[in-house]
Amino acid sequence: MSTKSSIAAGNIIVGVYNFIVLSHPETWRIIPLPGSSESLSFTSQGKVKWVTRGIAENGIRTPNGVIGLRIRVWPGLKKASDFKELNKAFHRKAVKLGGHEANAYIYIDSGWFKPTNRVLAILTYCNYTNRSLLIEFIDGGEWVDEIISYISESECHVEGEETA
Numbered sequence: 001m002s003t004k005s006s007i008a009a010g011n012i013i014v015g016v017y018n019f020i021v022l023s024h025p026e027t028w029r030i031i032p033l034p035g036s037s038e039s040l041s042f043t044s045q046g047k048v049k050w051v052t053r054g055i056a057e058n059g060i061r062t063p064n065g066v067i068g069l070r071i072r073v074w075p076g077l078k079k080a081s082d083f084k085e086l087n088k089a090f091h092r093k094a095v096k097l098g099g100h101e102a103n104a105y106i107y108i109d110s111g112w113f114k115p116t117n118r119v120l121a122i123l124t125y126c127n128y129t130n131r132s133l134l135i136e137f138i139d140g141g142e143w144v145d146e147i148i149s150y151i152s153e154s155e156c157h158v159e160g161e162e163t164a
Contacts, residue, residue, distance in 0.1 A: 002150045005030040007056050007071055009037035010049075017042045017049045019056045019071045020098075020133060023153035025146060030069065031059035041075065043129050045161035052131045060137070068117075068138030077125045078132035085109065086121060096152040097124045097133075099159075104148055109138070120144050128157035 003026045010016040017039045022030070039054040051073050058069040080086040080103065089105035096102060102124035110116040120137040133156060137144050 001026045002153060004153070007058065009039045009051065009054065009056060015049060017051045019051050019054065019073060020135070021155035023150045025150060027063050029061040031061055033057055033059060043163045045129065045158040045163055048158050050129045050131065050157065052129065064143050065140060067140040067144060070136040070138060072134045074132045075130060076132065078123070080105070080123055083134065085119070086123065089121070093148070095122065095148055097122060098126065098154045098156040100124045100126055100156070120147070122151060124156070126156040129163055
């Protein structure tokens, strides 16, 4: 069984801007982190606003532990070669996300002053909203890969609505 969580930013004055409506296992809980989302631009489909440039960082509580969730969004089409972290990926698999072709990558993120983390990254382009999304599940083991069987039901646009 799956559930969906809206990953969004906004406030009472400007309203809500969606990054994605993420489909995930029912046992996973998205934990919003205060002040960790930034929306720099958006597009609208009817009454729904989608972030076209921004970043959202959240936590996810799972039965196996807590992992990080980072979603980065850019206008237009981005390719894997545009991201240094995806250039060092050691696994690639074609998947579906919200009805779009996407690719899943696994890479190790490490540095001088940060721990080594296994990252499952999913890159897709939404032609309805003309934006690229990089969704990263940070840390955890191979069990994190179970999300791949859920993300096809995620929503990154409103079907049948034109963008403004």
